[in-house]
Amino acid sequence: MVKENLVKDVVKEPYKYGFVTDIETEKIAKGLNEDIIRLISQKKEEPKYLLDFRLKAFKKWQKMKEPDWAGLGYRQIDYQDIIYYSAPKQKEKISSLDEVDPKLLETFDKLGIPLTEQKKLTNVAVDAVFDSVSIATTFREELAEHGVIFCSISEAVKNHSDLIEKYLGTVVPASDNYFAALNSAVFSDGSFVYIPKGVTCPMDLSSYFRINSGDSGQFERTLIIAEESSSVSYLEGCTAPMFDTNTLHAAVVELIALDDASIKYSTVQNWYAGDEEGIGGIFNFVTKRGKCLGKRSKISWSQVETGSAITWKYPSCLLLGEESVGEFYSVALTNNLQQADTGTKMIHIGPKTKSTIVSKGISAGNSINSYRGLVKMGTKAKGSRNYSQCDSMLIGDQASANTFPYIKSQQPNSEIEHEASTCRISEDQLFYLQSRGIEFEEAVSMMVSGFCRDVFNQLPMEFAAEADKLLALKLEGSVG
């Protein structure tokens, strides 16, 4: 049908962030072996425990098999054909942002993340990661006044080694899964956040991940620790240039919340998704997990996933502390030949723990969009509750949506609720809006925004507006 094709045209959006920064980089040779890992560790001047951590992870990884249970279709990854460390060449020591290569600053400027003192965002502190390294972090002094540590993980290894040694790998053990093991062996940089006891972080913290080089993988590692009665809101954004090869992104994010602490982690993921024929794009195989260690602690994940050729991602919560709370709010939009397999795991271990899952999947083109989630009530999770809602929206007649909820309960005195729905933007709905003078594109975008509203309401203000715009952009496009 004519309109059906129009919908397809509308969801085609030229990728705005596809440019490559021409910059001299320091790359190590392709391939993965113990020597490479030693080299990465050496470049980062790491202590021995961290090298051991890496080597142990590598040994485990070698014995593991790449998971295939998600049923994602992609060509086998040649792990020896990837560069595991790529960094823009910079002066040895950078004492202020003004010494950062202007090309890098310009890159982040173009991405809408100005870093320099004059232009930096006023209400958000930013850690900018370019390929394998963090190049700048803003507002460090201001945050330090409150005792908040916000820096690259490499710096944290140098300056806050005790915290790294105490917490790294405690939420996502190196042996957790294939990609987590790989990350543990080769991770190069990422962000580190520490919020001391009783402190409410005075501003939102944000990391912006940029993959620039086409043949290296990005393996960043993020660790956030919220001490007793502290709270923080953390935002993560990601983009990459357009290459016709696939780039592997295998990150690990670990969150730890102690008694009465709360962490809100929001992601807007806009990696390059590949072209209409499915050539190129990022493989986004990410392990994100939070541990509600303390009583009444709270970890809330919200994500807007619009990019990547393949997304394999399940931000999860381990609810150990009594009355701790886990939340997962997700919007995943797939188009063309994108595949997304995303969801969450809520593992209720402590008593009176609570979790909420709201997932909205939108599939257009020939894409496949799956929700996969596990809710588990352990033997001690007495009086715990979960509520899950998984809604799918189909645009066009070639896209597919799946929901795979896994529910396991070992505690009779607990409640699990699951609701699911599937809808389609119908020709009649579009005609109704159009017959009220609303342009076709705006009509589609209104309906998609409406569908995602429950999740957008959970995003921090600036992010919600950005997410809305991003979806509208993705759905806007080539008509006229």
Added chain:
Amino acid sequence: MQSKMKESDPILEVENLSASTDNLPILKGVSLTVYPGEIHAIMGRNGCGKSTLSKIIAGHPSYNITNGDIKFLGKNINSLEPEERAQSGIFLGFQYPIEIPGVSNLEFLRVSTNARRKFLNKEELDTFDFEELVKEKLEIVKMDHAFLSRSVNQGFSGGEKKRNEILQMALLEPKIAILDETDSGLDIDALRIVASGIKKISNAQTGIILITHYQRLLDEIEPNYVHVMSDGQIIKTGESDLALELEKKGYEWTDNFIKET
């Protein structure tokens, strides 16, 4: 038979219109002209093509015009998009208003009102100014403010949906309103509210086409002309007494007209 209204130019001219969907002919040469201030009623059995005619005038993408023209204010609109027709002042009141989950009624009404205002070179309204306007219009259909915060038509009763349609008509101030079975599914009170709403909104510059099965709506809003449709054609046109006769004799009576033609 025709009145002085004819001195001005027509709002809508449907000329020998034929249309099909999936190669199935639905309209087979319909002609209809509406002048400012006129109220036309179209009656006929289910499946005779009344609703199709209204959808085609509004630009529904499922139908192809195979012959004839639709002119609005003298201009051919055959190839205009539905939103362009709406912005220029054509309003279709739906027989079954569509539910749009997640989109708030208020936002929907505001965006659509502004689309029309933009076309009229009027200033677009922000949320606050729009609130003022919509409050005034809610009076016309006796709707509660709470309606505005709900999703478009979702969970509305049949009567509420129809009143929401009239509210949209009140906000968009169309040149011509085609109301497709706006009376169906309404109780007597709701019918009165809807009918009085339509009367309040229409004036000497606007045209109205009422598509209906029943005399009861026409008791409330007296049409200037009544057209009877059958098998994709208008087979008889008369004044308001035609509807009364039809009510008495049933559609079987109209079968004879086809034989006559």
